[in-house]
Amino acid sequence: MSTFKELGLSQEILATLSANGFEKPTPIQTQAIPLVLKGHDLIGLAQTGTGKTAAFGLPMIEKLLADGRRADPRNIRALVLAPTRELVNQIATNLKLFVKKSPLKIGVVVGGVSINKQTEQLARGVDILVATPGRLLDLVARKAVTLTQGRYLVLDEADQMLDLGFIHDLRKISKLVPKNRQTLLFSATMPKQIAELAGEYLTDPLKVEVTPPGKAADKIEQYVHFVPGKDLKTTILKQSLTDNPDGLSLVFSRTKHGAEKLMKHLDHVGFKAASIHGNKSQGQRERALKGFRDGEIRVLVATDVAARGIDIPGVTHVYNYDLPEVPDAYVHRIGRTARNGRDGIAIAFCTPDEIRLLRDIEKLMGIQIEIASGEAPADQARSSKGRGGRGNGQQRGNGGGQHRGNGGGQRPKRPAREPAVTGGFAGDDLLRDDRPQKNERRDHRAAGHGHHDGRSEGNRNHENRKHHGRPGPKQDGRRHGEGQPGNRRERGQGMRRADNGGRQG
Numbered sequence: 001m002s003t004f005k006e007l008g009l010s011q012e013i014l015a016t017l018s019a020n021g022f023e024k025p026t027p028i029q030t031q032a033i034p035l036v037l038k039g040h041d042l043i044g045l046a047q048t049g050t051g052k053t054a055a056f057g058l059p060m061i062e063k064l065l066a067d068g069r070r071a072d073p074r075n076i077r078a079l080v081l082a083p084t085r086e087l088v089n090q091i092a093t094n095l096k097l098f099v100k101k102s103p104l105k106i107g108v109v110v111g112g113v114s115i116n117k118q119t120e121q122l123a124r125g126v127d128i129l130v131a132t133p134g135r136l137l138d139l140v141a142r143k144a145v146t147l148t149q150g151r152y153l154v155l156d157e158a159d160q161m162l163d164l165g166f167i168h169d170l171r172k173i174s175k176l177v178p179k180n181r182q183t184l185l186f187s188a189t190m191p192k193q194i195a196e197l198a199g200e201y202l203t204d205p206l207k208v209e210v211t212p213p214g215k216a217a218d219k220i221e222q223y224v225h226f227v228p229g230k231d232l233k234t235t236i237l238k239q240s241l242t243d244n245p246d247g248l249s250l251v252f253s254r255t256k257h258g259a260e261k262l263m264k265h266l267d268h269v270g271f272k273a274a275s276i277h278g279n280k281s282q283g284q285r286e287r288a289l290k291g292f293r294d295g296e297i298r299v300l301v302a303t304d305v306a307a308r309g310i311d312i313p314g315v316t317h318v319y320n321y322d323l324p325e326v327p328d329a330y331v332h333r334i335g336r337t338a339r340n341g342r343d344g345i346a347i348a349f350c351t352p353d354e355i356r357l358l359r360d361i362e363k364l365m366g367i368q369i370e371i372a373s374g375e376a377p378a379d380q381a382r383s384s385k386g387r388g389g390r391g392n393g394q395q396r397g398n399g400g401g402q403h404r405g406n407g408g409g410q411r412p413k414r415p416a417r418e419p420a421v422t423g424g425f426a427g428d429d430l431l432r433d434d435r436p437q438k439n440e441r442r443d444h445r446a447a448g449h450g451h452h453d454g455r456s457e458g459n460r461n462h463e464n465r466k467h468h469g470r471p472g473p474k475q476d477g478r479r480h481g482e483g484q485p486g487n488r489r490e491r492g493q494g495m496r497r498a499d500n501g502g503r504q505g
Contacts, residue, residue, distance in 0.1 A: 004058075007033040012102070013062055020097055026051035031208040033059050036184065041202040044186040045209040047335055048157075049311065053094040056080075056154050056184045061098055063152075064127055071125035074145050076107070078128040078152035079177060081170070083161040085110040085132060085282055086289070090311060091156065092130045104128065109145075111135040112282030119144040133161065133169035140176060150177040153201075158187040159194050163326065167193070174201045189328045219338040222367075224348045224358065226374030233321055233349040234265070236373070240317070240347065241271055241299060247316040248292070251301045252333050253277075254322035262321065263301040273299040304329055310336050320348035323357040327364040352377055 004017055004025055025033070028046040035042055036059035046052055060078055071077045080095075082088045092108045099106060107126030109118050111134060118135075122145040129136075129145075139145050153174065155161065161170060174183075183202045187194050198205060227233050241249060253259035256277040263275035274288040274297045291297035293312050302310075304324065315337045324330050330348075337344025348369065350358045355377055362368055 004029075008037050009033070009058060010062055010065070012065065013058060013098070016098060016100060017058075022054070026055075027210040028052055028208065029055045029058070031210070032056065035206050035208070036060065036182070037062060039182055041182060041205040042184045043190075043198055043202065043205045043207045044184065045188070045190055045207070046186065047188050048332065049335065050210060052156065052186050053091050054098070056156075056186065057091075057095050057098055060128070060152050060154070060184075061095070061102070061104060064104060065102060070103075071105075071127055071149060073125045074122055074143075075125050075149045076122075076127070076129040076145065076147060077149055078154070079136075079147060079150050079173075080128065080130045080154040080156060081133055081136070081161070081173065082130065082156045083132065083164050083166065085112060085285065086310065087157060088130050088132055089286075095128060095130065099128075106130065109135050109139060110282070111138075112285075115139065115142075115144075133166045133173060137169055137172060147173070147176040148178060150181060152182050152184070153177050154184045154186070155197075156186050158185050158197065159189045159191060159328065160332075162191070162193050162197070163329075167197070170197065171200075188332060219343045220334055220346050221344070222334065222346045222348070222369045223372040224350050224369045225372045226350050226376055229351055233351075234262070236349070237319060237321065238266070238269065238271075240319070241266070244317065245298075247298070248295065248312070248314045249299045249317040249319060250310070250315050250333075250336050251299060251319040251321050252324070253301060253303060254324070256303055258322065259301045259303050263299075266299055266301070271299050272297050273301060275301045277303040304333070312336070313342065316344060318344065318346045320346070323348060323350060323354045323361070325357060327357075327360045330361045331365070347372065350376075 002024060004022065005014055007025060007030065009017075028044060028050045032042060032044050032055040036056060042056075044052065044055060046055075064077055067077075069077070080091060082091055088108060088110050092106055095106050104127040105125075107118075107121055107129040109122075109129060109131035111132060115135070115138065118139060119142065122129075122139065136145075140147070155170065161167075183205075185194075185198055185202060185205070225233070225236055227236070237251065241247075251262065253262055256279045259275050259277045260279070263273050266273040274291055276285050276288045280288070288297065288300060289310065289312075292300045293314075295314070301321075318334045318337045320330065320333060324333065334344075334346035337346065348358070358369070
């Protein structure tokens, strides 16, 4: 199918899409929309940036409009859950575009903003509520909203919600939505826990998959700098940023403290930098993202809270300043560049204690990341075959990623995953069990795991190289360092990672 009309959408929806420049459905939309319209529970495997919001949003809106009802006060007709504030806001913005000129109301519930205003919004009832799990349960506990009229439940970025420790929240919420609902689960990866979650909460789900898990965009060039410690990471990063003044750079750090410290240092030495992480208020996060999107901020230092919630087409470089602890997080991080068909450069830094993380990333992606400078520890050296530059084997030469040069690269192989899910019902007692309650939780930040890259061929000492946006070929240049990993926490089991801290929503 090559048009939205062929997918079975109504003239009203088609007119809205046409008016907003939507001409051709993406692969995930082509596969998912007809199945959702037919009422099937669905597992959708797709990376961010593939059009998932329209894949579940358009058919859901179509069915809500056809139903013609309105939500009662303090109730909802459809619920979309996402792990971070940024992602919730992004989803809600898209849905509001799709319901223009229709009577449907979109509600937004996230932490970090006034809960009283959200209570007022819910008092009138909303058709589609987009929420982070923790703040939603807070509002349910306050009797500000009930989910008993919900007929659609969407779990977006389900793997990230599990990474953040939201499994208990998801179980509680699924029991508050009626059993006779349609459940849609979307995830970039399919670890065992997601498959178990799907088995519990979906009924005879169908599965659609695009962009196999573990695959980075073909137009991303990947490099790694082997360094003895963080001092050299910072030195190479600053040199790379200096050599690419027109670039828009996203730098990932593993912890909130590390992200803030690095941002302040970069700002102090003259770079236009800002940070986004769990200790920032919602207003601060939104201002940082706006400044980055508008180009007033050229360097955004982030924890993994931003890995899936940032959709800014102009990002030219992603730096993994710290490698993530979960390989999939690396794929999501570098996926912030090379969007909408553009080129991008991903640069990772790897210290001796991060070599295991780097190897896990390479194993997931089926490549060896090309070495920009330094050497892997002797006992961890890899063969010179199979360097990973760009996914399609091409590498670029100099500059902000627009001109290709020489160098090797091997297209990554990727693994796949699977899921499945079932329902439950509402009840206040469900809000009081299996959770330490207040201080634990929540929606807030996106899970952090960092990945690392790096390796064979073209090793060079960063001293002899020219930083122009990508590590250059062996003879002519060095490569720059990359972004930092993001923080991550795991709640329900009482486990927390480096980034633990206050509640976010």
